[in-house]
Amino acid sequence: MDSQPQRLLLVEDDAELGAQVVADLKRAGYEVDWQTRGTAQHEDLGRIYALVILDLMLPGVHGLDMLKQLRARSDVPVLVLSARNETLDKVRALKLGADDYMTKPFWPDELLERVRARLRRPTLARDGRLDVGRLSLDLGARKLWLDGREIDVTRVEFAMLSMLAKRPGEAISRAALAAEALDPERDGTERTLDVHVSRLRRKLDGGDMIATVWGIGYRLEATKAP
Amino acid sequence: MSAPGQRARLRPSLRLRGRLAITGLALALPAMAAVVWGRHQYQWRSAQGTLLEVARARVAEGGRAICDGQVREWPPAPGEMSLRHAGGGATFGRLIAYDRDGKPLDGDGPPLVPELENAAREGRDGVVAMGDFGGRPVVQALLRAPWSDAKCTYLAFVRPRPAELPHDPWPVAPLGGAFVVVGLFLAALGPVVRRIRRLTLGVRRSAAGAYLVPVAVEGRDEIAELATAFNGAAAEVRAQVEAQEHREQVLRNFLANTTHDVAIPLTVLQGRLAAMRRAQQAGTPVEGDLITHAIEDAHHLGALIHNLGAAAKLEAGEPEISRLPVELAGVVRRCVARHQPLAELLGVDLQAALPERALHATGDVTLLEEAIGNVVYNAIHYNARGGHVAVVLDPLPSGRFSITIADDGPGLSPGEAEHLFERAFRGDAARSRKPQGRGLGLDIAKRVADVHRMTLTPESPAEGGLRMVLEGAISEPEASDTREARGALAS
Numbered sequence: 136m137d138s139q140p141q142r143l144l145l146v147e148d149d150a151e152l153g154a155q156v157v158a159d160l161k162r163a164g165y166e167v168d169w170q171t172r173g174t175a176q177h178e179d180l181g182r183i184y185a186l187v188i189l190d191l192m193l194p195g196v197h198g199l200d201m202l203k204q205l206r207a208r209s210d211v212p213v214l215v216l217s218a219r220n221e222t223l224d225k226v227r228a229l230k231l232g233a234d235d236y237m238t239k240p241f242w243p244d245e246l247l248e249r250v251r252a253r254l255r256r257p258t259l260a261r262d263g264r265l266d267v268g269r270l271s272l273d274l275g276a277r278k279l280w281l282d283g284r285e286i287d288v289t290r291v292e293f294a295m296l297s298m299l300a301k302r303p304g305e306a307i308s309r310a311a312l313a314a315e316a317l318d319p320e321r322d323g324t325e326r327t328l329d330v331h332v333s334r335l336r337r338k339l340d341g342g343d344m345i346a347t348v349w350g351i352g353y354r355l356e357a358t359k360a361p
Numbered sequence: 362m363s364a365p366g367q368r369a370r371l372r373p374s375l376r377l378r379g380r381l382a383i384t385g386l387a388l389a390l391p392a393m394a395a396v397v398w399g400r401h402q403y404q405w406r407s408a409q410g411t412l413l414e415v416a417r418a419r420v421a422e423g424g425r426a427i428c429d430g431q432v433r434e435w436p437p438a439p440g441e442m443s444l445r446h447a448g449g450g451a452t453f454g455r456l457i458a459y460d461r462d463g464k465p466l467d468g469d470g471p472p473l474v475p476e477l478e479n480a481a482r483e484g485r486d487g488v489v490a491m492g493d494f495g496g497r498p499v500v501q502a503l504l505r506a507p508w509s510d511a512k513c514t515y516l517a518f519v520r521p522r523p524a525e526l527p528h529d530p531w532p533v534a535p536l537g538g539a540f541v542v543v544g545l546f547l548a549a550l551g552p553v554v555r556r557i558r559r560l561t562l563g564v565r566r567s568a569a570g571a572y573l574v575p576v577a578v579e580g581r582d583e584i585a586e587l588a589t590a591f592n593g594a595a596a597e598v599r600a601q602v603e604a605q606e607h608r609e610q611v612l613r614n615f616l617a618n619t620t621h622d623v624a625i626p627l628t629v630l631q632g633r634l635a636a637m638r639r640a641q642q643a644g645t646p647v648e649g650d651l652i653t654h655a656i657e658d659a660h661h662l663g664a665l666i667h668n669l670g671a672a673a674k675l676e677a678g679e680p681e682i683s684r685l686p687v688e689l690a691g692v693v694r695r696c697v698a699r700h701q702p703l704a705e706l707l708g709v710d711l712q713a714a715l716p717e718r719a720l721h722a723t724g725d726v727t728l729l730e731e732a733i734g735n736v737v738y739n740a741i742h743y744n745a746r747g748g749h750v751a752v753v754l755d756p757l758p759s760g761r762f763s764i765t766i767a768d769d770g771p772g773l774s775p776g777e778a779e780h781l782f783e784r785a786f787r788g789d790a791a792r793s794r795k796p797q798g799r800g801l802g803l804d805i806a807k808r809v810a811d812v813h814r815m816t817l818t819p820e821s822p823a824e825g826g827l828r829m830v831l832e833g834a835i836s837e838p839e840a841s842d843t844r845e846a847r848g849a850l851a852s
Binding site for chain 1: 683702
């Protein structure tokens with residue numbers, strides 16, 4: 136987790152719901168600004184906020200208009216909250232540039248999970264370096280560092296790890312990993328995947344950074360300590 | 362005096378007859394007039410030729426003496442100009458001499474009719490006209506005197522007008538005949554009009570009786586075809602009304618059952634909340650199970666509300682169901698996120714795996730989310746603490762995709778698979794909340810799959826648990842729909 140708390144903007148007119156969401160987000164470690172009216176957007180909110188949570192039925196500027204204006208100036212992720220469960224509303228919001236939407240009623244945990252998922256993007260530098268938690272990968276030179284210490288990995292291990300690191304926190308199926316990392320001629324089939332993962336785990340301080348996911352495959356727990 | 366309703370019923374037939382009468386007369390009268398006028402013209406021209414021949418013969422026989430005033434043929438003896446006394450003969454009639462202005466040389470001679478007098482002044486020869494001499498209808502033929510040294514310039518041959526040559530070319534009798542023919546035609550139309558009237562009454566009765574009674578079909582003509590066509594249309598209306606009534610009945614049943622479904626967990630929830638309040642008031646700790654069950658009840662209520670909307674949409678059918686590109690990873694991601702709190706509450710591990718490449722299908726995103734959400738809900742709800750649920754979206758060969766929802770719960774007992782998708786919400790609503798009756802949610806999931814031409818298949822793996830596999834066709838998204846794909850990949 137970054138030491139600096141991430142700042143979020145909540146636009147929600149309902150006082151009770153807004154207060155509840157703000158409290159939940161603060162409890163989860165985020166810094167939250169809350170506005171209760173839709174307002175015209177003239178600046179790049181992406182410079183200030185890591186994420187915007189936007190209700191649609193707002194006094195002042197309608198949520199969809201606000202989204203449109205906001206998207207014209209910024210790439211900041213937008214999570215839309217809507218009381219309406221109409222398909223066309225969802226499609227319209229997504230077409231206007233929303234990254235995700237949630238319909239009311241929802242559970243606070245679900246909202247937090249979505250916010251986390253939205254903010255969990257790995258940062259891919261221009262030179263092909265991928266930083267995920269304690270790991271750093273150079274995708275071009277095929278090199279791996281753990282806490283700044285270079286680790287020696289095989290071709291298959293690096294291919295698997297880079298696939299997991301591109302989508303940290305997400306489960307990747309065994310079939311997808313095998314298709315990406317294994318050459319059937321040289322490395323065997325999906326059954327040998329467990330052996331490669333086991334070796335890789337040992338190289339990564341033997342910790343549970345790579346979690347087994349029941350029924351699916353593996354997941355990189357980027358923020359877990361070894 | 363007839364009732365207003367009767368008058369209204371009679372008016373259309375009278376209007377029909379009136380139109381037919383006007384049409385008949387409009388066609389018959391000019392036709393009759395043309396026939397009468399043609400016949401008259403023919404008779405008149407024949408008579409003119411005959412008269413001129415007779416007149417020339419008479420002029421040749423003794424015309425010179427008359428022209429010079431040696432013989433007077435006018436006035437005739439009383440009754441002589443009557444056809445009854447004429448006795449026939451080619452030369453029957455009288456010759457009278459006239460000067461070049463058409464004036465009689467003999468002062469007692471009758472004047473020429475104006476038409477012949479004009480002809481005389483114009484120097485014409487062989488002109489025939491009808492006229493009236495002393496109250497008697499006559500025909501006159503004007504001939505130029507063939508002698509240059511005679512006293513007269515013209516000789517007129519006068520004889521009574523034959524009866525077959527009426528002076529008025531528009532006799533009343535043929536016109537009356539035309540009216541009679543049209544009248545008879547209209548009278549003959551009576552049975553047809555009465556049949557139309559019966560058909561009209563039949564249609565009105567049928568409409569008043571919700572089209573349950575068909576109208577009588579008489580004969581095999583066009584009116585019978587009309588009656589048959591009406592019965593066909595009535596059957597179609599009946600079918601539509603029945604379908605509508607069926608839909609309304611389904612909706613009523615659904616609402617009644619859903620009300621029941623909502624009322625029970627709400628009552629249970631109220632009970633749990635009351636128990637918590639009692640514990641709080643008594644200063645005793647609230648049991649953890651109580652809170653867990655209360656939250657589970659709230660989850661159940663939320664799922665029911667979502668299903669109510671989905672079922673209403675399915676009952677309404679097209680065009681309520683939208684057909685737009687749907688990014689499938691986003692659907693899976695949202696379904697998993699929505700159910701994550703419930704999974705954590707029940708101690709079930711819920712995970713999803715999505716392909717790197719964005720996959721799209723055409724359909725209604727709300728319904729698809731509802732369908733997958735229902736299957737995920739069941740997989741969590743019927744699992745045990747410590748169990749697992751995995752949702753995997755995979756591209757398949759030949760342009761298809763699969764979404765597999767696998768769990769390591771109790772699975773299906775033998776024989777349960779074929780009853781898995783039976784509609785439970787119309788019957789015993791309570792079944793839908795019990796493990797043996799996964800009815801409401803899975804019924805909606807199956808119907809959503811059907812309307813999207815997808816398949817939803819239960820599989821029982823050898824290692825236990827249940828796998829529900831939704832399969833469908835991949836479609837190409839529009840350029841403007843790529844943001845959702847971007848969002849899904851970035852999550």
